[in-house]
Amino acid sequence: MDLLTVKVLTVLLLSALLLGVLYSYISQTHRFVSFQLQDVIADTRSAEVHPDSHGLHLVAPEHVRYKQPSIMQGRTDVVSVTPWLAPIVWEGTFNPVLLDSIYKPQNISIAATVFAVGKYIMFLKNFLETAEQHFFVGFKVHIYVFTDRPKEVPQVKMAADRQLTVRSVPSSNRWQEISARRMELIQTLIEQTAHSDADYIFCLDVDSQFHGRWGTESLGGLVAVIHPGYYRDDRSRFPYERRPQSRAYVAPGEGDFYYCGGAFGGLMQEVHLLAKTCRFNFEADAKENIEAAWQEESHLNRYMWLNKPSKVLSPEYLWQDFKSRNPEIHIIRFSGVVKNYAEIRPNA
Numbered sequence: 001m002d003l004l005t006v007k008v009l010t011v012l013l014l015s016a017l018l019l020g021v022l023y024s025y026i027s028q029t030h031r032f033v034s035f036q037l038q039d040v041i042a043d044t045r046s047a048e049v050h051p052d053s054h055g056l057h058l059v060a061p062e063h064v065r066y067k068q069p070s071i072m073q074g075r076t077d078v079v080s081v082t083p084w085l086a087p088i089v090w091e092g093t094f095n096p097v098l099l100d101s102i103y104k105p106q107n108i109s110i111a112a113t114v115f116a117v118g119k120y121i122m123f124l125k126n127f128l129e130t131a132e133q134h135f136f137v138g139f140k141v142h143i144y145v146f147t148d149r150p151k152e153v154p155q156v157k158m159a160a161d162r163q164l165t166v167r168s169v170p171s172s173n174r175w176q177e178i179s180a181r182r183m184e185l186i187q188t189l190i191e192q193t194a195h196s197d198a199d200y201i202f203c204l205d206v207d208s209q210f211h212g213r214w215g216t217e218s219l220g221g222l223v224a225v226i227h228p229g230y231y232r233d234d235r236s237r238f239p240y241e242r243r244p245q246s247r248a249y250v251a252p253g254e255g256d257f258y259y260c261g262g263a264f265g266g267l268m269q270e271v272h273l274l275a276k277t278c279r280f281n282f283e284a285d286a287k288e289n290i291e292a293a294w295q296e297e298s299h300l301n302r303y304m305w306l307n308k309p310s311k312v313l314s315p316e317y318l319w320q321d322f323k324s325r326n327p328e329i330h331i332i333r334f335s336g337v338v339k340n341y342a343e344i345r346p347n348a
């Protein structure tokens with residue numbers, strides 16, 4: 001090999017080496033850029049396809065069309081927020097289409113408890129039939145009926161995603177005990193089954209019927225319903241338990257609203273805590289021979305005074321059939337039927 005050939009070969013080898021280094025650098029850079037780009041695309045896609053708010057905010061699907069919300073116009077005849085900034089749900093304060101479209105993809109399920117002990121079984125058919133028409137229609141619903149007369153539970157046709165379970169409970173010759181023991185049975189139900197069976201639970205009086213939508217607008221952590229009998233009154237007239245010896249005691253000048261014992265609910269763990277606390281306090285009172293003025297309703301009111309509900313339902317959500325409708329009540333969704341206490345209760 002002469003000197004010229006050696007020089008040419010050296011130049012060629014050096015050039016090849018340089019090209020190799022250059023190629024490797026460019027391809028590394030390109031890979032890095034495209035990796036970042038793919039990541040962004042993947043991120044965006046997963047954010048769109050699998051929205052997960054971890055429960056901290058509501059996720060709406062794209063392209064749901066609904067009336068433009070306004071902060072200038074709305075209900076002015078009623079208050080729709082509490083002083084602790086929980087919504088108070090009235091007709092005209094929410095959009096059912098929007099709310100259903102938010103909750104539907106979450107595949108939520110709702111449990112409901114209803115007690116039909118003794119002659120109160122007579123109210124169950126109407127309760128179940130009207131629930132089928134108005135209570136969380138289109139969602140998964142599991143109704144738990146507690147009764148001492150399981151054979152008399154009526155057959156009511158239910159939609160495919162709805163089911164009914166009957167649980168036997170002992171009867172009692174005191175209506176006060178039947179009403180108050182509900183807290184214990186709700187606590188046990190949640191511990192045994194319902195906590196894994198549903199996301200939310202509502203506990204409702206059986207001597208009632210649905211007339212209008214009760215749906216996703218009612219969902220919340222801890223949900224209370226304003227009693228239809230006292231919502232226009234001064235708090236001094238609320239029938240809270242007024243004896244300081246009772247664990248349901250609410251002092252004069254205290255208390256926000258008067259809530260119903262006939263309807264309350266929320267997330268499973270919240271209702272569990274409420275039921276457990278009210279049961280404990282009711283039983284501790286009983287050991288000291290004291291029964292609160294309105295049994296578990298009094299304990300519930302004390303509980304809600306300290307543990308502020310995260311959503312409050314207006315009296316649309318539990319009216320009373322014997323009362324004429326007040327102008328601010330644009331719709332009655334659920335109401336207590338007229339009943340003859342002397343005829344249906346085991347004791348006066």
Ligand code: UD2
Binds near residue numbers: 118176180204260262
């Ligand atoms: C109020 C409350 C109720 C409860 C009670 C105080 C409303 C509308 N109602 O209603 O929830 O707090 O005061 O104890 O807020 N039950 C039976 N068999 C009986 C008696 C009662 O199954 O023999 C069940 C049944 O589910 C009934 C519920 O207990 O709906 C409440 O009893 P109530 O309706 O007689 O109580 P009431 O009208 O005083």
